[in-house]
Amino acid sequence: MEYESTYVFPRFDDLPTVLDTPQGCLWGFYDRNNEKDQVGAINLLTPSVVKESSKEIRTGRHVQLDWPLNNQQFPGYDRKPFEHKVIDHKPLGICGFDDEVWMNTQSGSQWDGLKHDGYGEAAVFYNGLKYEDALHSHTNGTHRKAKSRDCARQTGAKGVELLDVEFSLTWYVRFYEKRDGRAPDPWTRHEIKVADLEAALQDQAGTQTRQGDILMIRSGYVKRHNEATPAEREARTSGIGKPAMGVAADEEMVHWMYDRHFAAHVGDTVAFEAWPPATNRKYSFHNWSLVWWGTPLGELWDLEKLAQECERQGRWSFFCTSAPLHVRGGVASPPCAIAIF
Template sequence: MSDALKTAQNRLSAVASTLTGGFFGSTPQFPAFDDLPKVAGEPQGCIWGFFDQDGERDECGTLNLLTPAVVQAAAREIHSGEHVQLDWPLHNVQFPGFGRKEFHQKKIDLQPSLNFKAMDDEVYINTQSGSQWDSLKHFAHQATGKYYNGLTHEEATQSDTNGIHNWCERGGIVGRGVLVDWLRWYESKNGSAPSAVSRHEITVEDLEETLKWQGTTTKPGDILIIRSGYVRWHNTASELERKSGTQENGIAIGLQGSERSVRWLYSHHFAAVAGDTVAFEAWPPKLDEGFCLHEWLLVQWGTPIGEMWDLEKLSKLCEQKNRWTFFLTSAPLHIQGGIGSPPGAIAVF
């Protein structure tokens, strides 16, 4: 790590250490975006070092916002006990994109070998081919080759640093989920929504209008979830449409990658974000403009990104209850150095 980076991280850690109760006692008050100490070689808005503790480099990013107090408050979202799992069936992506291998399950009859009637199964999954979390070592800043908190690409390939096991060891992901049902809002206003396999950009203004329409407010430490319609499209598409949309073109609806989006996301201080589309942000990103949300969320802030979550039943239950906030629990696969994982996510009302 360079001396300049160490200096910047020490300054951010010093800011953090002045906060009443620290990160694990209360929600920190972040500096304004433009007031964050400059990290050498990184754009304004980088928070490397902000969550470091006792000289140890942080590997959990904004999941540190899920303090016991935040989780206790989130538990008050539970009223009826109804619950919905948000993982898409693993076999659902019939034609994984980006050259990824499809899901495979092998069912094993144990009777011939063990002489009692029983079964096992073995599964193959590419953790990026269905409902997933992106870890903090999944996507680097493409110009610098660095991941969250200054981890280099070479270091990432040779270590477990920034792996998903860190999330599991801190107790998984538990907090208040907030569904921004953009699709339902958009269709109520316009009749029909843009194609999920077009590069339609959902704007911050859209999100704000949807939240207002729902009567929903967000809090620091929330887990933001955006419904864009990708899963609904895939559920009803023909085999040819699925192959074209998921494997041959690699284009998908999502949140706009822009300075406005970056500043809005920073100012809301979400613990994590997720959506039902391929990449959360409109894909492919415009890397040359400097506002690829993967680079900001995963790299600059350490904010996990959930993708291709099944939000259809959740959307219906939220509409039925006229409430778009809920208790959310997620148990990723406990794999040392894990790069992606099915979320194991459940919304509880």
């Protein structure tokens, strides 16, 4: 795919210093007309990028990327399990039904929005939003991503839905099995290193990443959950801080991700990064992605059928659309994502 990069980013070490943040913070980078940005890396999905990315649609085959809402049998961190109730209208003299759902937006396939995870003792979120303001305002809410106003301001076009763009899939189960003879257990704290990312991309017919792509990493966590017994699920996924495979939260990974300027980072695990986080959270990827860069995190996406389709077609990029719930001030949302080849 060829398109001109919309934004010119300084080198990591050349970024302007932002008070009380680490070197590499992007606060203010997307601000325009004295208005603080609230959508972060979604700004990279300009209409020209979306139009060019649509060329990925060649066969019309498509794959749903959301896990069924009730699939996580024992959501971690004591989150509310999904509930569904069908309401019969026959007592009203009407032949038909309504239904109601109760859910925690972190209890299954999800987008982590820019007010989901804040930074430590400073209690700040993306672009300097303070905890007290996040608690009592709609700032940085997921509704901002449903329509990207910055794209409209910069181009005069309508805002784009999140996320219409080319994706790059790194299929780790396949890569590790080919290289090592077996894949790591995704229910352990296995760290995916930069060298493995690069090797897997090369193994995928030399997949190239571009500014505005979304990196998607399949570890096999969802597959492991689908094949487990209820007792195994309760033991390995419920409660706080249960181990999970994910990217290494280290200096090399932070620099590698920054240099590629993805519009979002997506995985099939509980936290995208290896979990639980290291005691020293200097390179916590939740902090870097959500707080310092404003890049949404996708977690617990179902990438199993997607991986099969990528293998069948022999290509690991495709067009994808995702429409998060339009909840004013929302913290997270099911992705409602579809990959189209």
